[in-house]
Amino acid sequence: MKKLLTTAAIVLAGATAASAEGELQLFNWGDYTSPELLAKFEAETGIKVTLTDYDSNDTALAKVEAGGGGYDLVVPSANYVPIWIEKGLIQKLDLSRLPNHKNIAPEWRDVPWDPGRQYTVPWQWGSTGVAVNTDAYSGDINTSAIFMDPPPELVGKVNVTPEMNDVLSLALWYVGGEPCTEDTEILKKARDALLAAKPKWLSMDYGMTTKMAANDVMASVYWNGAIFRARLQNPKIKYGYPREGFPLWMDSVALLTDAQNVDEAYKFLDFIMEPENAAMISAFARYANGISGSDPFMPADMKDAPEIVIPDEFKSAGHFLPTCSKKAQEYYTAIWTELQK
Incomplete structure (x- = not known):
């Protein structure tokens, strides 16, 4: 959650080592997304990411439900995921397109708010x-x-x-x-x-x-x-x-039902479940993530931090x-x- 409210959207463009074409619209909490992570994703895939910030679960839900934004991915908190599902705003994931789904830590694979992780993948908690x-x-x-x-x-x-x-x-x-x-x-x-x-x-x-x-x-x-x-x-x-x-909370990434850039969204979902990339997310915002194997890549000062x-x-x-x-x-x-x- 966990986040400072920011007003500017971050737009990354101009990959030099593109292996794919396209765009991606990410709707996430403010001050919660590593710019280095987005730059790495763009460099590896050629996909331009536009990041738009929100300040609360209710803000995000209201905006998407009203049909605004044109976003592909959103990052609701655990207790809000069932609401997004019930309203039909997010879609069930095709796990065959997410080979890194296996990297989700055992304790986060079958959670009450998303049994079997059919709709979301971990971001931070x-x-x-x-x-x-x-x-x-x-x-x-x-x-x-x-x-x-x-x-x-x-x-x-x-x-x-x-x-x-x-x-x-x-x-x-x-x-x-x-x-x-x-x-x-x-x-x-x-x-x-x-x-x-x-x-x-x-x-x-x-x-x-x-x-x-x-x-x-x-x-x-x-x-x-x-x-x-x-x-x-x-x-x-x-x-x-x-x-x-x-x-306690966990924010997870979900694919919106009306997403326009579905292929790009799947690439991003799989990308953030790579242990090194999950650690990059944590290193920026300073929260734990739910991906096995990320610990060796985490900042040393997070391993015994009293806030963690x-x-x-x-x-x-x-x-x-x-x-x-x-x-x-x-x-x-x-x-x-x-x-x-």
Whole structure:
């Protein structure tokens, strides 16, 4: 997820060693795609890639569902994949065209959101937690209280990323509930707690890799890889795993039903399942990937990074988010709308 919002599309053109002709339209989260990866793909295939960024699962879904963009590939999060399938927006993959499908790590081959990996291939995975600048706060950071009940040192200095499902799931766990609940009492409790906390926040924004590194924000709900990148610039930044519960996620690449550049899309899907290329994706955005054999190519500093390796004491608190029912999603949207007023 995991990503900074960017406004420009990246267009790569002019391969010198082309072995194929064509174009590819990739619709992905902002600041999440390695330019070096795209340059390598273009050099090897001659396929020009146009990358368009989005800032949330809901943004991507709404744009494609409305028929906009003309994209070939999209990168939804795990709990959104069933929605894309149900709406008929992505198509089942022809695995015979993906010889590198065998490289998907065993634990990611048969996942609840895409049994048998019939519709998607892994991009990256990670967690949503809380980041704190320890110059501002030296207390316990492994709690959602950082944003749900900010300590005095952090009041007016906290950012909450505007990703509805992550934020509401963290809030529901914090008040003793579970994500996607339809229990109106616990939903009200989470809503009230969020509304009470909001005046103590600085912002609801993206861009925390840059802003936390520059000391513009002292704490944030954000994604682990982006905070890893911020910590490399500012060692005072630490990443916390809320013991009350925190989301795990995997973003995967899917072929849109109305894709125009299908052959090119299959080439790209197979390309990113090469271990060395998967490692290139991770090296840029600083998240783990789901491809066996990529470890030898990974940056050494990722192998024991605290943002990547979840401490044993918090592993049981991490959960992949379910796909919410229509009613639960309506409750979520109502709360989110009120929170953003």
